[in-house]
Amino acid sequence: MAAVTVVYLGGFGRSGSTVVERVLGASRGWTNVGELIDLARYVGPSDELCGCGERFSACPLWSRVGELAFGGWDTAVFSRLVSLQRAAARQRNLPALLTVRRRSSALSELQSAYTAIYQAVAEVTGSGVVVDASKGPAFGQALAGAPELDLRMLNVVRDPRAVAWSWTRTVERPHADAGGSGGALEMWRIPAHRSAAQWSALQVEMAAIAAWGRRPSARLRYEDFVQHPARSTLAAARALGVELSATDLAPIDDRGRVVLEPSHGLSGNPSRFSSGVLELRRDDRWSHQMGRRDRAVVTAMTLPLLRAYGYPTHTSHRTPPVISTAPASSTEEHTVTTPAPTPRTTPALVSVVIPTRGRNALLKQTLASIIDQDYDGPIEIVVVHDREEIDPTLTALSRPERQVRSINNTRTGGLCGARNSGLLESRGAYYASCDDDDLWHPSKVRRQVERLESDPDLLAVGAGIRLLMGEQGDVDWPAREPVVSHERLLHNRVKELHSSTLMMPRAAFDVAGLYDEELPFSYGEDYDWLLRATSAGKVGAVEEVLADIRKDVPSWFRDKSLNTATALEYMLDKHPGFRRRRRGHARILGQIAYARAAGGQRARGLRIAGRALRRYPAAPHAWLALAVAGPGVQPQRMLGLARRLGRGLS
Incomplete structure (x- = not known):
């Protein structure tokens, strides 16, 4: 039998995984099973309710799954599954699961048992993808090594303060509410500090799996999902390398309403029993109902990850949102309507972030061009010194509504860490990036803010450029089209x-x-970000030439072609869309191939150039690689030729 594709939702409870699972499971060719980890622990032994409303023992789907997988469900099956989970898939097993190649007998048996369940679910439902919201990282990694499972990890994450507040609330558990099944009638509660600790630990575990788990993985923020459900879901599927198109999704209207049929999901949040029209709305009640002490404790305990995931770190109370009239038993994922934004009456603050190292004279020219913008609003310029001392004299360049600040890169060394440091330090409604020599x-600024405010769907906007080529003269390159597709x-x-x-909102x-700090040498960090942005939404450009790009000064990547090759190989693996487009x-x-050949690895460059030409015989970089790797043409001559034509080699 062909391997079953499983999208495993990992992370911590109360993060919105149930509603994400339901929406994914409603896609054509997909099905959701709830939290399969609880099948043997609670659902089967206590005969709890399936999402369809039937007892587990009376549900036709799960009865048929049991017959196909084990010849039927019984106490012995449940007990064996639980003992295997305890032996091979507990949190303490994760380091071994990530590092040890040899499988124990308990792990092999666990994988075989759950593979049989997934295969039976796929057969009974006729689905190609099974969505499992079990969440436990160790359990997911244990199953990821099964030979007949194609398991991909999706980390569903939510602001830990919202999660902590949710865990302190009393929530009924209707799974066990009928017929005296013996299951819990309420979901358990956790103090805020414990929730923060568990949230952080599980996020570290999910990061370890992403780095060393040898399986495709991605992260989906709950806040992004409820704001842009279709866009963020499709982006997550692309990141996981799972085929999913907009026409496959359950229809979601412009108010975030989706029609969901009853599902056969097990355990988890009470929203599992909701069907019909479901309105996806962000729940920010924590921002005004959570106690100040709990808020401060959770913020402090999760601060590094809050920043890494782009969550605000300010902990003051907010104006209460408008609460909808949904029933009190509804899950928090879809019970709140946030107020409409107040129309802006003054020009927005624009933050410009400039990473720099060792180019003080060029940097001051760049700063002067930004300070002299004709934009009516305020501009803050954050200069991020990467692996060098701060230059305190730069602040003297400030003038009214043009503040210049200098900070150190406090994150990973290189462009990605520097850009993220500046972004997280900045305060503007709009963020703009600039290199220290352009x-x-x-x-x-004025033209791009106008474009962004005229089209709120844009995630980023670029502009035409002028290439300053030195002795070869200047080349104007206006933007060719207003919207750039993925x-x-x-x-x-x-x-x-x-x-x-x-420039981006x-x-x-x-x-x-954020910018990907795992990208080798930070090469192509803007291209990587744009590929993610165009996967999730709309990116455009202002046609007119608005920036001068220096090609007459040395690049940081000059004479470092092997670094370039390593980064491009990382990007090729990260973005599977490349492989589907010849x-x-x-x-x-x-x-x-060109970078490998230019770096002295001529034989390797030849092999890769051959692969490129087999994919597309007119690929120009492959022919340049052959010239460098074969006759031994100097790379500098190729670069000079490209620049005389107004082009580069990247």
């Missing part, structure tokens, strides 16, 4: 989306995430 035209970005790097042209980082795949392979 120049902005006076109208850049498909085009896979096919072409798109020069007008250069790191020195990009701050909320864009809630959707696409020309885009060949372009990246050709760039890797």
Whole structure:
């Protein structure tokens, strides 16, 4: 039998995993099973309710699954499954699951048993993908090694203060409410400090699995899901490498309403029993109902991850949101309507972040071009010194409504960490990036803010550029189209989306995430972010030339071609869309081949160039790689030729 694809939702409870599971399970060709880890622990022995409303023993689907997997459910089956979980899939087993290649007999038996369950579910429902919201990282990693399972991990994460507040509330557990089954009638409660500790521990475990688990993994923020359910769901599926199109999803209207049929999910949140029209709305009641002490404790205990995941760290009470009239038993994931934003009456603060190291003279020219913007609103400029001392004299360049600040990169060394440090330190409604050697035209900020405010769906906007080529003269490169699709970005790097042209609303980082600090040498960090952004939403460009990009000064990546190759190989693995597009795949392979050849690995460069040309015989970088790897043409000559044509080699 072919391997069953399982999307395993990991993380901590009360993070919205039930509603994410329900929406995914309603997709064409997908089905959801609830929290399968509880089947043998609680659901079967206590004969709890299935999501369809029937007792587990009376549910036709689960009865048939039991017959196919084990010849039927009985006490012996439940007891054996529980003992196998305890022996091989507890939290303390995770280090061994990540590092030890040899499987114990208990682990092998556990994997075989749950593979039989997943295969039976797929057969009975006719589904190609099974969604399991068991959440436990160790249990998921234990099953991930099963030979006949294709398991991918989706970390569903939510603001830990919202999670902690939810765990202190009394929530009925209707799974065990009829017929005296003996199950719990209320979901248990956890003090805020314990919730914060468990949330942090489980997030560290999910990060370890993402790094060493040898399985595709991705992260989905609950807040992004309820704000943009279709967009964020499709982006998560792409990141996991699972086929899912907009037409496969259950229809979601512009008010976030989705129609869900009853499912056969087990255990978990009481929303499992909801069907019909479900309105996905963010629940921020914690922001005004959570005690100040609990809020401060949870914020302090989870601070590093709050920042890493892009959550605000300010802990003051907020204005209460408007509460809907949903029944009191409803789950928090869809019971709140937040107030409409107040129309802006003054120009928004724009934050510009400039990473720098060792280019003080060029940096001051860049700062002057930003300070001289004709934008009516305030601009703060955050200079992030990466692995060098802060230059305190830069603040003297400030003037009214043009503040210059200098900070150190407090995160991973390199461009990604520096950009994230500046982003998290900045305060603006809009974020703009700029390199420390490029120049902005006076109208850049004004024109891009106008574009973003005229089209609130945009996650980012670039602009036309002027390439300063030194002796070869300047080359203007206006933006070719107002909206840049994900498909085009896979096919072409798109020069007008250069790191020195990009401006984003701050909320864009809630959707696409921060810059990837695991990207080797931070090469192509803006391209990687844009690929994620265009997967999740809309990216555009202002046609006119608004920035000068220096090609007449040395790049940090000059003479470091092997670093470039390593980063491109990482990106090729991270974004499976390249492999499905012949020309885009060949372009990246050709760039890797050229970088390997230019770095002295000529034989390896030749092999990769051959792969690129088999994918697309007209791939230009592959031919350049052959010239460097074969006849031994100097890479500097190739770079000079490209620049005379107004192009680069990346």
